[in-house]
């Protein structure tokens with residue numbers, strides 16, 4: 745097989761067409777890596793080993809680099825996510841204004857750390873480096889909605905609200 749051949753996706757799941765479409769738009773260039781990983785995540789919700797290997801082979805990027813990029817950026821999920829998402833900003837402004845206490849309250853109530861999902865798959869917790877709302881620090885998002893000046897003691901109530 746010539747090295748320029750298009751690699752077959754891991755399955756016939758139609759979502760792979762979207763992923764392949766992104767890579768094709770960039771001519772299967774290694775420059776498409778981050779954009780492609782975003783597309784995999786948007787399509788499947790997270791990046792598993794199989795998808796990372798497929799992207800690596802298709803873009804002719806060493807798998808170690810693809811795994812490195814996927815683990816370096818905290819916006820990529822490597823595990824299946826829960827139905828709901830809470831993202832706590834741990835950027836400098838938010839950290840100073842009490843983000844660690846927000847994580848602590850959530851951990852106390854749900855037993856999850858950043859990068860984890862509750863056993864019932866209802867909610868996933870993750871952290872961000874900046875949500876672009878530093879003036880409202882500490883900030884977090886609950887199913888994508890940014891909440892600023894978040895008191896640690898209110899965090900659990902905000903999670904409960906998205907679980908309803």
Ligand code: FES
Pocket residue numbers: 833834835836837838839873874875876877878879881882883
């Ligand atoms: S540091 Fe938290 S929003 Fe920017």
